[in-house]
Amino acid sequence: MNAEKLLLVLPDVQESTGGEMSLNQWGAVVEQFASQGGRELLLGGAEPLGYPGFWVLVRRGAKAGLSRVTAYLSGSLLEPWVMRSLIESGVHLLVALDGLEPEHHDALHGHGSHARALSAIELFLKQGLAGRLGILATATELNRTHLPVLAAWAAGRGLARFLWTSVPDGGWPSVQLRALRLSPEAKTDLAAHMQSVSRSVAPGAFVGPMDLLEDVALFPGCSPILRVTARGDAYWGFSGDGGQLGNMKRTLLADLLTRHAQAAGD
Numbered sequence: 228m229n230a231e232k233l234l235l236v237l238p239d240v241q242e243s244t245g246g247e248m249s250l251n252q253w254g255a256v257v258e259q260f261a262s263q264g265g266r267e268l269l270l271g272g273a274e275p276l277g278y279p280g281f282w283v284l285v286r287r288g289a290k291a292g293l294s295r296v297t298a299y300l301s302g303s304l305l306e307p308w309v310m311r312s313l314i315e316s317g318v319h320l321l322v323a324l325d326g327l328e329p330e331h332h333d334a335l336h337g338h339g340s341h342a343r344a345l346s347a348i349e350l351f352l353k354q355g356l357a358g359r360l361g362i363l364a365t366a367t368e369l370n371r372t373h374l375p376v377l378a379a380w381a382a383g384r385g386l387a388r389f390l391w392t393s394v395p396d397g398g399w400p401s402v403q404l405r406a407l408r409l410s411p412e413a414k415t416d417l418a419a420h421m422q423s424v425s426r427s428v429a430p431g432a433f434v435g436p437m438d439l440l441e442d443v444a445l446f447p448g449c450s451p452i453l454r455v456t457a458r459g460d461a462y463w464g465f466s467g468d469g470g471q472l473g474n475m476k477r478t479l480l481a482d483l484l485t486r487h488a489q490a491a492g493d
Contacts, residue, residue, distance in 0.1 A: 230260075230265065230452055230453035231264075231265060231266045231267060232265070232266065232267045232268075232269060232452045232453070233257065233260045233265055233268050233269065233452070233453050233455070234266070234271050234452050234453070234454045234455070235253060235256070235257075235268070235269070235270055235271065235272075235284070236270040236271050236454065236455065236456045236457055237270060237271065237275050237280075237281070237457065238239060238272065238278065238457035239272065239273040239274070239277070239365055241265060241466075242434065244277075245470075246359070246404070246458055247457045247458060248457060248458065248459045248475065249283075250259045250279075250280035250283060252459065252475065252476060253284055254283070254284065254287045254385070256475050257284065257287050257288055257291055258287065258291045259479060260453070261288075261291035261292050261293050263325045265293060265453075266293060266294045266295065266411060267293060267294060267295040267296070267297060268284070268288040268290040268293050268296045268297070268299070268319070269297045269299065269321075269359075269452070270284060270296070270298045270299065272301045272457070273301070274285070274300070274301045275298050275300065276298070276309060279320035281298075282312075282316075284296075284454075285298070285316055285318055286316075287343070289317065295319055296316075296317070296318050296319065297319040297320070297321060297361075297484075298318055298319070298320055299320070299321045299323070299363060300320055300322050300323065300344075300347070301323045301336050301344075302341060303336075306343075310346075310347055310350050310351075310396065314350075314351070314356065316455060317359075318356065318359075319350065319359045320347070320359065320360050321361045321388065321390065322347055322348055322361070322362055322363070323336055323340075323361045323362075323363055323364075323365070324341070324342050324344045324345070324348070324362045324363075324377065325345060325364050325367070325370050325377075326341075326364075326374075326377055327366050327380060328341075328373075329341040329342070329370075329375060331370040331462075332344070334369065334407075335365055336383075337482070340453045343352050343476050344473065345389075345457045346385075346455065347423070347444070348360060348362075348384070348472075352384060352385070357384065357385035357386055358385075358387050359392065360385075360386050360387065360388075361381075361386055361388025361389065361422070362377070362381050362386060362388070362389050362390070363391070363392060364377060364378075364387075364389070364390070364391045364392070365389045365391070365392055365393065366391050366395065366409055366414070366417055367407035367408070367409065368408070368409065368413070369407050370407060370419050374391055374417065374421065375420055375421065377389075378391075380387055390397070391421065393409045393414060393480065394406065394476065396493070427439060448474075453463070455475055457473075457477040458476075459474045459476040460473065460474055460475075461475055463478060464481060
């Protein structure tokens with residue numbers, strides 16, 4: 228089973244502990260993925276724009292023949308010159324936006340990031356690039372009742388994607404933020420509500436969770452995402468530790484996928 232989407236979880240250079248994938252290793256994985264029939268490269272992490280090799284990976288993805296390169300952006304580094312470069316590069320964006328009000332967003336992403344995220348969205352829309360734009364919202368106890376409104380707003384502006392996620396226990400930087408984490412029951416309720424929103428107010432866009440299920444695909448009909456962490460560990464799926472395949476520092480992607488297919492067939 229081959230993935231159509233490759234998610235690279237780029238390291239936070241300010242919190243590096245050593246042992247991360249090098250830029251050349253990332254590039255090799257991208258090229259191997261394209262040679263195996265992959266279609267889309269997703270650049271994720273705390274803030275991919277802060278990774279020194281971000282633009283190199285965007286170019287290598289396009290040069291390798293991938294049909295789409297998508298970057299997740301928190302909004303903390305979305306300055307005007309960066310936005311111009313993103314528009315010219317052809318990259319697709321998943322912009323972090325946790326609500327239409329700053330208090331639903333800045334608590335997680337930093338003061339002022341809500342305004343920058345909205346500015347980025349408006350700039351893409353003015354350029355007629357709604358088809359290259361999506362939102363990734365982090366669901367918390369603070370904003371979960373507002374996410375349906377946000378999804379409807381995004382669909383009304385013509386955005387192609389609205390994804391929502393929640394942060395696992397170890398992903399919250401402070402006790403205060405951990406208190407905002409959704410319970411399993413709240414996530415299940417939100418998923419049901421968002422499915423209703425998708426059918427009623429956003430039928431032309433994809434509205435769905437990224438991490439409610441370990442093996443959730445980003446888009447209907449696509450095979451699972453192949454996720455590679457900053458240290459090179461490869462997994463099926465967006466989140467969690469299930470489905471580990473191997474380490475990309477030691478294994479060629481083609482060999483890894485062949486072994487996985489053989490194991491799945493046993």
